[in-house]
Structures are given as C-alpha cells and as structure tokens.
Amino acid sequence: MRRLVSGIVGLAALLTGCATTNQDNSSRLNLIKNRNELICGVSGKIPGFSFLKSDGSYQGLDVDICKAFAAAIIGDSERIQYRPLTAAERFTAIKTGEIDLLSRNTTFTLSRDSLGGNGLTFAPVVFHDGQGLMVKKDSKISNLKDLANKSICVGSGTTTEQNINDAFESISLPYTPIKYQDLNQVVAGYLQGRCSAMTSDRSQLAAARSGFKNPKEHIILDDVLSKEPLAPAxxxxDQKLADAMRWVIFSLISAEEQGITKSNIDEKVQIAKNNPQLKPLRRFLGIDGGLGEKIGLSNDFVVKVISSTGNYGEIYERHLGQNSEVPIPRGQNELYNNGGVHISPPFN
Amino acid sequence: MNINQRIFLQFGICIIIFGLIGILINNLTINLVRTGLGFNFSWLFKPASFALAEHPLPYTSSDSYVWALFIGWLNSLKVIFSSLILATFLGTLIGFARTGKNSLLGLISAGYITIIRQTPLLLQLMFWYFVGFLGLKDNMFIQIKNIFNISNQGIEFSGLTFSSEFLALLLGLSIFTSAYIAEVIRGGILSVSRGQWEAFRSLGLSERQGLIRIVIPQALPAIIPGLTSQYLNLAKNSTLAIAVGYSDIYAINDTIINQTGRSIECFIILLVSFLILNLLITNTMEIINRLILKSRKYS
Incomplete structure (x- = not known):
C-alpha cells in the first residue's frame, strides 16, 4: 500500500514537472538548433509555391523559403521536415508547436498578426498577390456583377472566403458560396460545372489553370478583390525566432539588390575579405559587425542562405519565372528600384 | 484484502483520476495563457462576415457567429434526420432481402452490403458528389416543365430545391449506414429461434403474417440497441460534409476557427452540440425500446 502511495506521489510530481517545463519561455530557435532539423508547415498542393514532385521532394517558392530558414538556423538547407497543412490546420499547428514555422501562402492580416487574434507574427512578405476570379471563356462573364446570383467555388477558412463576401456585399448583390476544404476540391467543383466561377489568389488561379486540360478556355477576370501579401509566420x-526569420527574408531581397547570387557568393566573400573599405558588404556577409549573433544566428548566415537557395530573384525565377511550369509575371514582386515593392531595411 | 484496505485502494484510485484530470486542466490553462489564448466566448456575438449557401432560417453575413453556428447545427440536423429515415428504410429492405427465401435477392443484397462496408465513407461521399452529382450535365435528364429538374446544381422539385452537396451527403450517408443497418436487422431476425418459424407455419399463418406478427416483434429488442449505435455513428459521420462542400456545423466551425483563432472554444461548442444531438437520439431510441418491451408484456 505504501508503495502505491509513493507511486502516486511520484507520478503526480512527474506530470506537474512536465507542466512547469512547458512554461519555459526559451525560444524555439534553440529547439530547432538542438533538434538539428526544421519542421516547416507548407501547403504541398500549389504548383510554383509548394508542390510534391513525383520523386517525393517538395519544390516551390515557399519550400525554398523553408530551405533559406534551415540554412540560416541549422546551416544545412536539407535538414527539413515538411508538414503539409490545410488552410484550417495551419494556425493551430503553429500554436500547438507541431511545426516551427509556416511557409504556406498565408496572407498577412491584422487579426492573424495580433495577440488578440490568431497570435502569430509575420515575417516580411515573400509574394504580393491579389484575389481574383476565374471563369470559363464561353460563359460571357466579364466582371463581378455578371456573377450575381451565381455559385462561386471558394476554399473554406481562408481570407478568400471573407473577401468574396465583402466584394459582393459592397455592390449589394447576392451570390452562393460553395465552400470546399482544399484547393483541389475547389478546382474539381469548378471544372465539373458546380460553380460559374472559382476564386482564389491570382497566383493560385494561374497555377491551377496550368494543370487544366485546356488552359486557354479559362480566363482570370480583371477584378482584383484584395491585396494578398503572402508571408511566412x-x-x-517568440520574438527571437521572428527576428531571425525577418532578417533571413530581408537578406534574400538585399542580396538581389546587391547582385549577390548563388554562383558568385564565394567570390563576393573573397572580395569583402580582401577589401576592408567595403563596410556594408562586410557587414552583410558577416565578416564585420557581428549582426548574425544579434538575431541568434551565426554571423555568416547570409552566406549560408545565398549559397543554398540563391537570392530572392533567383528563387522567383526558378519557380515562377518565364521558363518555369507556372509562369507569373513578376510585376509587384520586383525590387523597389525596378518598379516593384520588395525592399530591405539596412543591415546595420 | 479486508474492507479497510479496499476503501483505501478505491480512495487512492479516485485521487489518481482526479489528480490526472486536474493536471490536464492545469496544463491546458497554463499553455493557453502562455500562448495568449485564454478562454473567451465574447467573439460569438460579433458579425460572422461570411456567407452560407444553405440556411433553413434567414441568415446574412452581418449576423453573429453564434447564429452562423446555429444555422450550421440546423443544416447538420437536416441531413442527419433525413438520412436516418432513408437509411432505416433502405437497411430494412436489404436486411429482409438478405434473410428472405429469394436467393437472387439474397445474393444481390449480400453483394451490396459487402461493397458498401469494405470501402471508406469519405471515398463514397466523394464518389457520389464529384462523380455522381457533379457528373450530371445539364439536359441529361428530361425536365418535366419546371416541376422536376435534375442538374449538377441539384434537384428542383415543385419549388423545393436540394443542392448537390446536400443530396450527395444524404445519399452517401444513407447508403453507407443502410448496409450496417441491414446487418443489424438480419442479426435480429436470426436471433428468433427456428422453433418460432415452425410454430407459426404449423398454426397456418402465411410467411408474411408470421414475419410481421411473430418474428419481428421478437426480433425488435435485439435490433433496437444495434440500430441506436448505427444512428449515433451516422450523426458523427455527418461531419464529413466538409469534404463535399456542405455547410454543416463542422464546416462552419472550421471557418470560424480560421477567422478567430478560437480553436479550443470552437471545439467545445462542437463537442457540446454533438453531445446534445446524440443524447437526443439515444434517449428517443431508449423510449422506443421501452414502449416495445411494454407492449410485449401485455400482449
């Protein structure tokens, strides 16, 4: 009997012990380093962003962003465990700690970024998108008003669902949303003719259309319903992890601006080492200044990132460029000095 | 073990159980506070700002979350009760066919049960929806002058419209559950001893009369409990609605979780609404069961 009692006490101590370690506020950054592996939440279903290839590997812009994070934090861009998540699962997966970070076509909004809302924090935008509508060419639908009283296929649990509602509400016309849990079903519903139109981010519409039998029979309407800045979260x-993520993204943008690419990074490092007068370059590449340490990374994290994924422009070209499977004109996603909106604060 | 020891042991087990529950709740609250997600239900009264394709009661996107959830619950009820009736009807027919004397019918129903029970429900729902209903092209069926229209938008019958989503879910759930109900019915009929069959035949009753007056009343007490659990399964399986785009309570919960980030509160609401629904089903079936037993006593 005494043994039983001491057993109970022991068990209770063990379990409460777990509860107290859970309260520990140490950053996930250390956890990732100790685990020597990054758990990255992706979609896995959007060509060009994150898509499972036939050889079982994930590819796309969002996937390369995961690789950049892994290269910066662990020093090896291949030590990643990808978790494909639906739109509805993604935030819970972060909050419960199932994944370290999310790189999955997620729109940066106030509610999601705030502690009073979803309680996340966003890294800088990696792709500026906007919500659009795709219809069949022969349907004679040319704008939002033509869709009044018609069915529209929407992905549930997304900002898309809210935007389409706001758009129709503002013109005081009724419509019928047919909601599916993931994009593949939205596409199937649209192609099967359940809905007159499907709505999603324009990049996703373009990606989906690239897989259709007759892509030319479908048009993306000119109406842009919303700004959709997509960002990792x-x-x-966890301020420490957020800082590291923020500056990894900025390093990709800044590297493009400075013309530092995957192929010339070693050369640039040599130049920086040999020329003490090139202060900004030396700081950027971690030779001076100790910037990396301030955000919990190694000082040469930029070198690791660029030598594994290349700069932002290279990543974009690889997955969404003219010669890729899902060509999307760069438009807003150019650097600020090229007419786009991507800009990096100084590495000082 | 004497009585004191037994009391002590039971007391100890109680402490363990309560301790574990306490630890879990404590853990949950600590983690919720840590992640900045303390319990809060005030968001329920804010406008939902999403539209719903199907709503039995008036609903607009400026209505509150709580109203949206209630509409979702009604949508769930609608599909659960209609498939409950359809499944029982189909299941009973197939159950009788399986036990009857006609060997062709028996074979067909056995095949039906086998195919339906060996494939996952989700797959069947997707089949009914994407292949069955959405596969229908306009003008594929003769439309009888605006009285009865079938298209991939659904069925329109003299002013009443049923969407493809609802119909696919109704059909999928009913057919899936009917296969299980058929087996429950068969089990019930087989539980009546052969002697009873021989007895009514020797009394000169026809097969049909004997089945209705002698066999079924004795089979019912064995059928009802099995039927209840099939109904409960059906109610829970209805949450697969999300796969075919039907706005049931689970699908609406899913949207709300995404908009508000209140997953724990939403799951509590979901839990409670299913608990209420299933208790309703269990209690109704219990009452039916008691009525049957009572009527047997006096007959």
Missing part, C-alpha cells in the same frame, strides 16, 4: 510569443 511563426508564434507571436
């Missing part, structure tokens, strides 16, 4: 309570 992490837990809002």
């Amino acid at each position: 992490s837990d809002g309570q």
